[in-house]
Amino acid sequence: xxxxxxxxxxxxxxxxxxxxxxxxxxxxxxxxxxxxxxxxxxxxxxxxxxxxxxxxxxxxxxxxxxxxxxxxxxxxxxxxxxxxxxxxxxxxxxxxxxxxxxxxxxxxxxxxxxxxxxxx
Amino acid sequence: xxxxxxxxxxxxxxxxxxxxxxxxxxxxxxxxxxxxxxxxxxxxxxxxxxxxxxxxxxxxxxxxxxxxxxxxxxxxxxxxxxxxxxxxxxxxxxxxxxxxxxxxxxxxxxxxxxxxxxxxxxxxxxxxx
Numbered sequence: 001x002x003x004x005x006x007x008x009x010x011x012x013x014x015x016x017x018x019x020x021x022x023x024x025x026x027x028x029x030x031x032x033x034x035x036x037x038x039x040x041x042x043x044x045x046x047x048x049x050x051x052x053x054x055x056x057x058x059x060x061x062x063x064x065x066x067x068x069x070x071x072x073x074x075x076x077x078x079x080x081x082x083x084x085x086x087x088x089x090x091x092x093x094x095x096x097x098x099x100x101x102x103x104x105x106x107x108x109x110x111x112x113x114x115x116x117x118x119x120x
Numbered sequence: 121x122x123x124x125x126x127x128x129x130x131x132x133x134x135x136x137x138x139x140x141x142x143x144x145x146x147x148x149x150x151x152x153x154x155x156x157x158x159x160x161x162x163x164x165x166x167x168x169x170x171x172x173x174x175x176x177x178x179x180x181x182x183x184x185x186x187x188x189x190x191x192x193x194x195x196x197x198x199x200x201x202x203x204x205x206x207x208x209x210x211x212x213x214x215x216x217x218x219x220x221x222x223x224x225x226x227x228x229x230x231x232x233x234x235x236x237x238x239x240x241x242x243x244x245x246x247x248x249x
Contacts, residue, residue, distance in 0.1 A: 001241045002238075004240055006240060019162070022162050026161070026233060027238060029232070030240070033234050033239065035241065072150075116243070116246040116248070118127060
C-alpha cells in the first residue's frame with residue numbers, strides 16, 4: 001500500500017461533541033494501516049490537550065488519556081498551535097507531555113508536504 | 121489525471137455540504153479524473169439511511185448517491201462504528217446486535233476505517249465535506 005502523509009486537524013473542544021474522539025479513532029486507524037499521520041491541535045482543539053481532565057464527572061469517557069498511546073502508532077510528537085494557545089491563555093505547561101508547540105513558521109512548514117488533510 | 125476520494129463527515133439536510141459533495145462527485149466522474157470512492161464518517165453516515173423519506177419538492181440525495189454508485193461503479197463506504205452508533209444498520213449489524221430493523225443496504229457498504237486508509241493510499245486528492 002502506498003504510504004501517504006495524512007494531517008489531521010483537531011479544532012474543537014473535547015466534550016461538546018464526538019469530534020475529538022472521532023479524530024483520535026481516525027488517526028489510529030490510518031496509522032494502523034501504514035499511513036504517516038500528523039496530528040495537529042488548533043483553535044478550541046487545544047483544550048483537548050489539557051492535563052488532568054475529569055471527564056467522568058460529566059458522564060463522559062476521558063478519551064484524551066489515549067493520546068499517551070499515540071507514540072506506539074508513530075504519531076509523535078503531537079503538534080499544537082502556539083497562537084491558538086496564546087489566544088486562549090493556555091500555557092504549554094498545562095498540557096499533557098509529548099506535545100510540540102508550533103509557531104506560524106512551524107505550522108506553515110507542516111502543511112508544505114503534499115498530503116491529505118482531514119479536519120475534525 | 122488525478123485520483124480523487126471524497127470524505128463526508130456532515131449530516132444531510134442540516135446544510136448544503138451533502139449536495140455540494142454530490143455535485144463535486146458528479147463533476148469528477150464526468151471529467152478526465154477518477155473518483156476512487158466516497159467514505160461516510162461521523163454524522164455523514166446518515167446519508168446511508170435508507171429510511172429517509174424525501175419531500176416531493178426536494179432533490180432526493182439518497183437516490184442520487186445510489187444512482188451515482190450504480191452508474192459509475194463508485195463505492196459508497198460507510199464507517200461501521202459511526203453508523204451503528206447512530207442507528208444506521210446493515211443486515212449483518214442488525215443481526216449481531218439483535219435489532220429487527222435494517223436501514224443500510226447496497227450500494228452502501230458498512231466497513232472499517234481501514235478501508236478508508238486503503239482508499240487514501242490510492243488517492244492523490246481527498247476532499248472533505
